[in-house]
Amino acid sequence: FRYTRNLVDSGNGKFNLMILCWGEGHGSSIHDHTDSHCFMKILQGNLKETLFEWPEKKENGEMTKKSERVLRENQCAYINDSIGLHRVENISHTETAVSLHLYSPPFDSCNTFDQRTGHKHKVKMTFYSQYGERTHCVSTRYHAPC
Amino acid sequence: LPEGLSQWFPALEVLDVSGTGLAELGAELLALPRLHTLLAKNNRLGGPGSLPKGLGQAPLGRSLRVLNLSGNRFAEVPPDLLGLRGLQSLSLGGNRLHGIPPDIQELRSLEFLYLGGNFITSIPPELANLPSLSYLVLCDNKIQSIPPQLAQLHSLRSLSLHNNLLTYLPREILNLVHLEELSLRGNPLVVRFVRDLTYNPPSLQELAGRTIKTRNVPYAPSDLPENLVRYLSLASNCPNPKCGGVYFDSCVRQIKFVDFCGKYRLPLMHYLCSPECSSPCSSASQSSTSQSESDSEDEASVAARRMQKVLLG
Numbered sequence: 001f002r003y004t005r006n007l008v009d010s011g012n013g014k015f016n017l018m019i020l021c022w023g024e025g026h027g028s029s030i031h032d033h034t035d036s037h038c039f040m041k042i043l044q045g046n047l048k049e050t051l052f053e054w055p056e057k058k059e060n061g062e063m064t065k066k067s068e069r070v071l072r073e074n075q076c077a078y079i080n081d082s083i084g085l086h087r088v089e090n091i092s093h094t095e096t097a098v099s100l101h102l103y104s105p106p107f108d109s110c111n112t113f114d115q116r117t118g119h120k121h122k123v124k125m126t127f128y129s130q131y132g133e134r135t136h137c138v139s140t141r142y143h144a145p146c
Numbered sequence: 147l148p149e150g151l152s153q154w155f156p157a158l159e160v161l162d163v164s165g166t167g168l169a170e171l172g173a174e175l176l177a178l179p180r181l182h183t184l185l186a187k188n189n190r191l192g193g194p195g196s197l198p199k200g201l202g203q204a205p206l207g208r209s210l211r212v213l214n215l216s217g218n219r220f221a222e223v224p225p226d227l228l229g230l231r232g233l234q235s236l237s238l239g240g241n242r243l244h245g246i247p248p249d250i251q252e253l254r255s256l257e258f259l260y261l262g263g264n265f266i267t268s269i270p271p272e273l274a275n276l277p278s279l280s281y282l283v284l285c286d287n288k289i290q291s292i293p294p295q296l297a298q299l300h301s302l303r304s305l306s307l308h309n310n311l312l313t314y315l316p317r318e319i320l321n322l323v324h325l326e327e328l329s330l331r332g333n334p335l336v337v338r339f340v341r342d343l344t345y346n347p348p349s350l351q352e353l354a355g356r357t358i359k360t361r362n363v364p365y366a367p368s369d370l371p372e373n374l375v376r377y378l379s380l381a382s383n384c385p386n387p388k389c390g391g392v393y394f395d396s397c398v399r400q401i402k403f404v405d406f407c408g409k410y411r412l413p414l415m416h417y418l419c420s421p422e423c424s425s426p427c428s429s430a431s432q433s434s435t436s437q438s439e440s441d442s443e444d445e446a447s448v449a450a451r452r453m454q455k456v457l458l459g
Contacts (some may be wrong), residue, residue: 002304002327022261024216024237024239024262024283025260025262025263025283025285025286027308027331029330029331086352091286092240093216093217093239093240093260093262093263093286094188094216094217094239094240095189112308115331116335
């Protein structure tokens, strides 16, 4: 019902390599990357990436969009917390999308942000599957951005 | 499509004719008794005769479970497909739909309905009569309001409403206990408390009706003209649980914010019988404590905490 995160390799603890599968219309929340490097490559379809500025500490208003672009098949992108925050979405209503993500060091929680207010909310990230096996025991009630 | 299709491939179960430029799906398909999945995305379907006549009664009509017509040119949901009583999954994403026909309720087996990326402006309450609907996508449309009846979709697990023109949600949305995913971003949801200042005073007929109902004035159908008997039967109860009041046509629409621990404010529409009803109604209770407001807020906040975990971005 929403995009899935599928762990492929955990690289002796130094990185997480995962494949994300996006249905039509699926998108992530605006999120940060918990001080890690994040590489993303489009394997199939297209994904739109919208970059946002970090919200001001005192300010309580609509978050500022920095830029947006559509990443095509085989294109790569990189982000870390000093660059900013982003939202990734499959804006197609007819095609699914698949992306490959590399995080180093690995992280299992991050902050999601409400675009209208800049308020942040810490969430635990979960996997739909790991090494080809469906992950069942974790609650599905938490957001899981990429 | 070739004419002898059902004779050459009678066991066909899945047919994908996406991206082939087809302007119509012809009668050749009707006699395929085992076809359960038909994918016809990104074609030139949408004109009259895009789907074969008599689809609902044909062998294909009984076997079809999944139909994907996304990325075509449909300006309305083709009536020919409303007879598909066994259809479980329907996608009309990325077409040119301006509305949803009430007869959508005929698709009794529907579990998955994708209507994202159209020009839909409103949702018919009949959509709520689909008993098995669990995944409903309405993102990227022009929807201004959600009918409260949608809360009757007890099986609904995922509701996608992002990028529409919603300024509020009906409070009944909190009744969707099985909802696991809800996307609301990209809607002009009202952030600050807004009070509807254009409250129209109730008519004399409404005031008389309210009095009859709240004072239990006895009447029999023979006492009144038929239209007034019917009018009295349409009384709605004020949603404020502390108020015993009723209303007919005249009500105040008050945006009440369900505060998810300060992180996200979700505007809900409460229909109250009068502007004074946000505090205890003077017609029903004697003590003027602010207890009723906080009690009804408590109910809302329990449901809201459940909803807090459900919201996606």
